[in-house]
Amino acid sequence: MTDTQRIGRHRRASPEIRPTPIRRGRKATSLAVIGVAIALVATFIAYRAWHPAQPGHSAAQRNGYALPVSPSSYIGLYAPKSNSQVKAFTAGTGIKPKLLVYYSGWPQSFREGFATTAAREGAVPVVQINPTDISISAIANGKYDSYLNTYAMAVRAYHHPIILSFGHEMNGYWYSWGNTHTSPATFVAAWRHIVTFFRKLSVRNVTWLWTVNTIHRHGRVPSPAPWWPGKSYVNWVGIDGYYTDSSSLFASVFGPTIVAIRALTHDPVLIAETSATPASVQPEKIANLFAGVHLYGLLGFVWFDSYSKVDWRIGSSAALAAFRQGAQTFFRLAS
Numbered sequence: 001m002t003d004t005q006r007i008g009r010h011r012r013a014s015p016e017i018r019p020t021p022i023r024r025g026r027k028a029t030s031l032a033v034i035g036v037a038i039a040l041v042a043t044f045i046a047y048r049a050w051h052p053a054q055p056g057h058s059a060a061q062r063n064g065y066a067l068p069v070s071p072s073s074y075i076g077l078y079a080p081k082s083n084s085q086v087k088a089f090t091a092g093t094g095i096k097p098k099l100l101v102y103y104s105g106w107p108q109s110f111r112e113g114f115a116t117t118a119a120r121e122g123a124v125p126v127v128q129i130n131p132t133d134i135s136i137s138a139i140a141n142g143k144y145d146s147y148l149n150t151y152a153m154a155v156r157a158y159h160h161p162i163i164l165s166f167g168h169e170m171n172g173y174w175y176s177w178g179n180t181h182t183s184p185a186t187f188v189a190a191w192r193h194i195v196t197f198f199r200k201l202s203v204r205n206v207t208w209l210w211t212v213n214t215i216h217r218h219g220r221v222p223s224p225a226p227w228w229p230g231k232s233y234v235n236w237v238g239i240d241g242y243y244t245d246s247s248s249l250f251a252s253v254f255g256p257t258i259v260a261i262r263a264l265t266h267d268p269v270l271i272a273e274t275s276a277t278p279a280s281v282q283p284e285k286i287a288n289l290f291a292g293v294h295l296y297g298l299l300g301f302v303w304f305d306s307y308s309k310v311d312w313r314i315g316s317s318a319a320l321a322a323f324r325q326g327a328q329t330f331f332r333l334a335s
Contacts, residue, residue, distance in 0.1 A: 065161040065205040067124065069236075069268040072293065072330050074098045074300030076126065078273070083117060089305060092314065093323035099126050099163070101302055106131040107147040110154040119160045126163040126272075126302065128211065131190075132175070136167070136182045140189035148197050156203045166194055168211035168272070169240055171224040184226035191229040211238030211272045214257045223260045236299065237261050238272030242312070243285040245277070250292025258296055271301035275312035282315055283322040290326030294333055 076099025079085035090096050100118040102111060104127050115125040131139065138144065155162055167177040170187050177187060195208055210233075212224035228234075239261070241253045254271065261269060271293060276285035293301055304312050314320055 065207075067161050067163075067207055069299060071297040072300060072333060074270065074302075075327060075330070076101060076123075076270075076300065076302035078102075078302060078304045078306060080306050082114075085305065086121070089303075089314075092320045093327065095323060095327045096121070097123050098300075099124050099302055101126040101128065103128045103130060106134045107144065107151075110151050110158075112154060112158060115158055115160070115162060124161050124163055126209065127165065128168050128272075129164065129166045130175070131167060131177050134176070136177050136186050136190045140186060140193045142193070145197065148194060149201070152198045152201045152203045155198075155206060156201065158205065161205055161207065163207045163209050163236070165209040165211045165238060165272070166191055168238065169213040170227045171215075172213040172221050179222065187227050188229050192233050195229070195233045207235045208233065209236045209238045209270065209272065210234040211240060212257065212261075214239060214241035214253055215260060224257075225260060225264060228264050231265055231267070234265065234267055237265065237267050237269045239269060240273035241271070242274055242304075243276035243280045243282075243289075245280050248276070248280055248285065250288050250295075254292065254296075258298075268299050269296075270299040273304045274301050275304040275306075277310060277312065278315035278319075283318040286319055286322040287326055290330050294330065300330075 075095050075097060077086060077089055077097040078101040079089060086097060086100065100114075100121075100123045102114055102125070104111070106129065110127070118125040135143070155164070167175070167187060167190070169175060170178045170182075170184075173179045173181070176182070191210070198206060210229065212227070213221055215221055215223055239254060239257050241257070242248075243253060258269065271289075274289060276282045276289075289301060292298075303314075305314060306312055314323070
């Protein structure tokens with residue numbers, strides 16, 4: 001799947017997953033605010049109990065490809081128009097992205113040019129490899145090892161750190177490798193096969209990012225626990241989630257998923273995809289995003305700056321200003 005084919009469930013902002021709007025009226029508003037505050041505190045306490053924030057480096061350090069894992073280390077960007085859009089983002093927000101993302105179909109080649117440009121700009125490339133309509137059991141059984149060999153050798157020859165993810169949002173139901181289409185056991189077998197294959201070829205510059213979708217009510221997007229490959233096969237955990245309307249808050253969008261992740265692992269957590277619709281009061285959501293990432297001690301976030309059925313791009317000068325202000329505090333607190 002190419003970047004232009006990247007259309008997920010949350011990009012549609014369908015009614016079934018939209019948070020319940022806060023009722024109007026003084027009493028109802030007060031109760032809603034209290035409820036959000038309680039959820040935020042409870043989730044944060046649970047998070048800290050499992051994983052106190054600690055500075056350091058990823059497991060790749062022992063192989064000479066260190067990536068910082070201190071909280072608030074990264075602001076990343078998905079910019080489908082590539083370098084010109086990245087420059088516009090930097091000019092408008094004052095932020096030079098430390099992570100640059102692209103989405104790769106199976107069996108597309110490793111985009112060395114993209115990765116080299118990213119490294120030249122001081123960023124780490126993040127590749128989301130998506131096996132659309134490919135048999136996941138065939139991957140697990142070695143049918144695609146020739147492709148994996150070619151890809152792994154290209155990544156090894158890159159000689160810079162790279163973050164790789166396979167089959168993101170697998171606990172969602174909208175992709176062929178995901179929930180209701182492919183069993184969790186089959187997905188886990190494929191994930192382990194890919195990681196093991198790269199390691200046997202001595203590809204040491206990879207940080208493996210296991211990327212899940214935020215849990216949604218009614219069980220349609222369940223806890224990602226059944227898809228967990230095990231601590232030996234994952235370096236970082238990614239979470240994809242979006243602000244879809246004015247009632248969306250970090251605690252409600254990401255909090256339950258963070259708690260579920262912390263029941264599985266103490267690995268560093270990155271918000272691997274996020275954005276806010278202009279209708280959600282975008283500047284306020286950007287400020288809330290920065291505050292939430294800091295409060296929960298996460299690595300950072302990747303902003304999905306794209307139009308894909310829903311306009312997720314930064315939509316106003318006020319939103320740009322919110323990014324500038326948020327980044328100043330973000331990196332100051334991280335230092």
